[in-house]
Amino acid sequence: MLWSWRGRSKTAYTGVEVELPPGTRLGRYEVLELLASGGMGEVYVARALGPQAFQKLVALKRVLPHLEQEEEYVAMFLEEARLAATLDHPNIAQVVELGHSPHGYFLTMEYVHGVDLRTLLRTAARSGPVPLGCALGIASALAAGLHYAHERTGPDGHPMGLVHRDVSPSNVLISYDGVVKLVDFGVAKAAAQTARTRATMLKGKVGYMSPEQCRGVPVDRRSDVFSLGVLLYELTTLHRPFYEDNHFAALNRIVHGQYDRPSTLVSDYSPGLEQVVTRALEPDPERRYGSSRELLDDLEQLAQAEGVRASSAVLADYVVEQLGRPPAPSYGAVVSPPDVVPVEPTPGTSIAAPVAAAPASRAQMWLGVGLVATALMSTATLVITLMREPAGASSPAPPGPSSVDGLAPADGLAPAEPNAESAAAVPPSTPGPAAEGPEADAVPAASTDASTDPAESGEVVDSQSDPVGSTSPRSRHGRKRKDRRKTEPQTKATKPKFESIFPP
Numbered sequence: 001m002l003w004s005w006r007g008r009s010k011t012a013y014t015g016v017e018v019e020l021p022p023g024t025r026l027g028r029y030e031v032l033e034l035l036a037s038g039g040m041g042e043v044y045v046a047r048a049l050g051p052q053a054f055q056k057l058v059a060l061k062r063v064l065p066h067l068e069q070e071e072e073y074v075a076m077f078l079e080e081a082r083l084a085a086t087l088d089h090p091n092i093a094q095v096v097e098l099g100h101s102p103h104g105y106f107l108t109m110e111y112v113h114g115v116d117l118r119t120l121l122r123t124a125a126r127s128g129p130v131p132l133g134c135a136l137g138i139a140s141a142l143a144a145g146l147h148y149a150h151e152r153t154g155p156d157g158h159p160m161g162l163v164h165r166d167v168s169p170s171n172v173l174i175s176y177d178g179v180v181k182l183v184d185f186g187v188a189k190a191a192a193q194t195a196r197t198r199a200t201m202l203k204g205k206v207g208y209m210s211p212e213q214c215r216g217v218p219v220d221r222r223s224d225v226f227s228l229g230v231l232l233y234e235l236t237t238l239h240r241p242f243y244e245d246n247h248f249a250a251l252n253r254i255v256h257g258q259y260d261r262p263s264t265l266v267s268d269y270s271p272g273l274e275q276v277v278t279r280a281l282e283p284d285p286e287r288r289y290g291s292s293r294e295l296l297d298d299l300e301q302l303a304q305a306e307g308v309r310a311s312s313a314v315l316a317d318y319v320v321e322q323l324g325r326p327p328a329p330s331y332g333a334v335v336s337p338p339d340v341v342p343v344e345p346t347p348g349t350s351i352a353a354p355v356a357a358a359p360a361s362r363a364q365m366w367l368g369v370g371l372v373a374t375a376l377m378s379t380a381t382l383v384i385t386l387m388r389e390p391a392g393a394s395s396p397a398p399p400g401p402s403s404v405d406g407l408a409p410a411d412g413l414a415p416a417e418p419n420a421e422s423a424a425a426v427p428p429s430t431p432g433p434a435a436e437g438p439e440a441d442a443v444p445a446a447s448t449d450a451s452t453d454p455a456e457s458g459e460v461v462d463s464q465s466d467p468v469g470s471t472s473p474r475s476r477h478g479r480k481r482k483d484r485r486k487t488e489p490q491t492k493a494t495k496p497k498f499e500s501i502f503p504p
Helices: 070-085 117-127 130-151 211-215 221-237 247-254 271-280 291-306 312-323 360-387 421-423 438-442 474-483
Strands: 027-038 041-050 055-062 095-101 103-111 114-116 172-175 181-182
Touching: 027 055, 055 070, 070 117, 114 117, 114 312, 117 172, 117 221, 117 312, 117 438, 130 172, 130 181, 130 221, 130 247, 130 291, 172 312, 211 221, 211 438, 221 421, 271 291, 291 360
Parallel strands: none
Antiparallel strands: 027 041, 041 055, 055 103, 095 103, 114 172, 172 181
């Protein structure tokens, strides 16, 4: 959103400038320039960045750092975000997001390229009165937006009882296209909000408060009707009805309804318009307009009766005539967003836009995880199998002299002599050098039997079992597991005797 006044804010305690420089990132938003600042917050124009060079102008309202410790103000700021986020009307500035960054809380709102009503009134004070059609158009748009907010219901379907309580020129924005927007629900009150904002607390700007606000009594929608009547009075007379040098005198005039009649300030003031203004400024809420919709109906009838156009086109022409139409803030170029991958063109081709990197889908991610898990399980199974594989079966017996395609060994080379472990795996029907030499004496008698299971021959004992001859359960359990891993059937005639391996 765009306010007309600009400046640098300073903290109340240190005097150090806290203005965010251009290019500062608040989440996915990049600050472009400062629009307005005050004692409690700042408003910046920023751009929202997205994929494929997407960008959009927004307004960021930021809480000043020294107020982050003020629980009451932070609560009011957050309440504004919650209330405004529920409102969606053409005459109410839309709240997009509430965020928090190292620079504090910020509120993202739609950007309105225009001016506030205070700037327009100051210009009119020098150039001349505001045309009646423009004044009625502004008041009618505000009445429509307020009526929508007053009628808003909560998630449970019950009326929220929302009251703005700060309808003033600085909270009314007018775009260069003639669109009127009501902003800043920071001091708005809902009926359910009783813990943070009490009825006895003064909220709002004194010159635009209703008598109920000044007295500190509970307020309803008719309080906003009174504030809108003050704006209509000022638009049509260029005078403030309750202006005084001090707040106490202004409060006293508001409570007692002491103001100059519009016809005493403007000689050709419309009687019908004066009737509408005086009814909106009634000190007694019971004699005031009961709703903003009633005021809106009278304003439309008055415009028809006066023969004036209260349209956005007429208002746009008047704003541009008074203030000109400055260009909107420049977007600038997006500097290498993180999710955009530049593509180098090949000879003979052209690229219209950078191509975004395609993120991996969820299915592909889980497929990769499954493949990795399967590979790990297979590796673990292979390692365990090799660790438990019998030593006698780990390496097959070397072939004899005539085992390779019937070829004899090369001249001068003797056939390899198998060791004792290999000889234990050779069937007794195959004569060879394994039965000769001193290695054969070290082999138990059962090794010459026809058994090919090392667990049966006693050659291999599990690394976690007890020594040979132990009667512990672990040893017996280890032998039983070896029996279950037998891969070849055996007959009882070839099974070695238990007593020959483990003598008593």
